[in-house]
Amino acid sequence: MRLRVMTERDVPGGLRLNTLSGWNQTAADWHRFLCNSPRGCFVMENHGKVAGTATTICYENRFAWIGMVLVDPEYRNQGIGTQLLKKTIEYLDDARVATMKLDATPLGKPLYTNLGFVDECEIERWILKRSAGTRPALCAPLGEIPMEQIFRFDEELFGADRSFLLRSLFAEAPEFAIAVCEGGLPLGYAFGRCGLFADHLGPWMARSRAAAEKVLQEFLSRSSRETLIVDCMKSNSMGVELLSAYGFAPSRLLTRMVRGSNVYRGRPASFCAILGPEFG
Ligand SMILES: CC(C)(COP(=O)(O)OP(=O)(O)OC[C@H]1O[C@@H](n2cnc3c(N)ncnc32)[C@H](O)[C@@H]1OP(=O)(O)O)[C@@H](O)C(=O)NCCC(=O)NCCS
Structure with a gap:
């Protein structure tokens, strides 16, 4: 067994592991990590086979x-997860x-607790399964996306500038970059990804219920997939209500955990949905 820095050549191995676990990431997500954190992603290799992974950003x-x-x-259960962490x-x-922050699955949580991470809040994954042909009619075009304003708004809520990630989401899935504006200012926005088995909405943010609903409706009409997922902040009642109203069902709970000082908290409760557990 050898623990080493992950490279582009390990992407198929990483993808194999996330597929085995039923996760939705694609090769594009692995490349996103390697591109933004070329020395900070790791694999446990066993005779050329990727047996474990961990990323940082x-x-x-x-x-x-x-x-x-x-x-x-x-x-x-051989200590590989702990070594990677x-x-x-x-x-x-x-x-x-x-x-250091992360969004833990119930399986991962004991590992993180052992290494000093403490709970911050809860996130719930919601899934919509719909049959082909049940998509709502396309909404009217929303016009220009005021990117810079969205990036500043997102920074205030997330706690740091992550425009490099939002730009890469936009480049890959421009159809899921959604903004609801009034007087040129964003009242709500979202980005999304085309995952392995589902389209994934996130981040999804709105200042009002009406704007949040409009964003969700847009996503539902722009996606052509039968399975859609959203990771909603549990304390965001607006997001929870809307997802229930549009037929999503809760599927699993994640715990946001933190290690070290937590100065740049942002305003996580203001998000209807996070980008994803692997990115925050
Ligand atoms: C979560 C996950 C990464 C853990 O990986 P792992 O390699 O099994 O983790 P470890 O072996 O380090 O620890 C798991 C358990 O084995 C125990 N263990 C560690 N070394 C051991 C050994 N040599 N012999 C027996 N048990 C051992 C650990 O104490 C731990 O037990 P605990 O949970 O009761 O504390 C793995 O289960 C996984 O991939 N799950 C699916 C994806 C997922 O949920 N990932 C977490 C995302 S937040």
């Missing part, structure tokens, strides 16, 4: 996100990142 040195903590089912913590400590 830094947001302006304010905080970093740990994600894609995955171990091949054949190799679980310790490696990411060591890497971030060396980079002098004071705050």
Whole structure:
């Protein structure tokens, strides 16, 4: 077994692991990590085979996100997950990142608790399964997307500038970049991804219920997939109500956890949906 930095050649191995776990990420997501964090993603390799992974991504040195903590089912309960996690913590400590965050599955949570992460809030994954042909009619075009204003708004809520990620989502799935504006100012916005088995809405943010609903309706009409997923902040009653009203069902709970000082908190409760557990 060898723990080393992940490279582009490991992407098929990473994709194999997330597929085995029923996760929705694509090769584009792995490339997004490697492109933004070329020294901060790791694999456990066994004779050329990727047996485990963990990624990090830094947001302006304010905080970093740990994600894609995955171990091949054949190799679980041998300490590989813990070793990968310790490696990411060591890497971030060396980079002098004071705050580490992640969104934990119930399987991953004990590992993180053992390494000093504490609970911050809860996120619920919601799924909509619909049959082909049940899409609502296309909404009217929404006009220009005021990107810079959206980036500043997002920074205020997220706690750091992540426009580099939002730009990459926009480049890959421009149809899911949605903005509801009034007087040129965004009242609500969203980005999205075409995942392995579902289209994924997030981040999704709105200042009012009407704007949130309009964004959701747009996403529902722009996606052509039968399965849609959204990771909603549990405390955001607006998001929860709208998802229920549009037929989504809760499927699993994630716990946002933090290690170290938590200075740049942002306003997570203001998000209807996060970008995704692997990015925050
Ligand atoms: C969560 C996950 C990454 C853990 O990986 P792992 O390699 O099995 O993790 P570890 O082996 O380090 O730890 C798992 C358990 O095995 C125990 N363990 C560690 N080394 C061991 C050994 N040599 N012998 C027996 N047990 C051992 C650990 O103490 C831990 O037990 P605990 O949960 O009661 O504390 C893995 O289950 C996984 O890929 N799950 C699916 C994806 C997922 O949910 N990832 C987490 C995202 S937040």
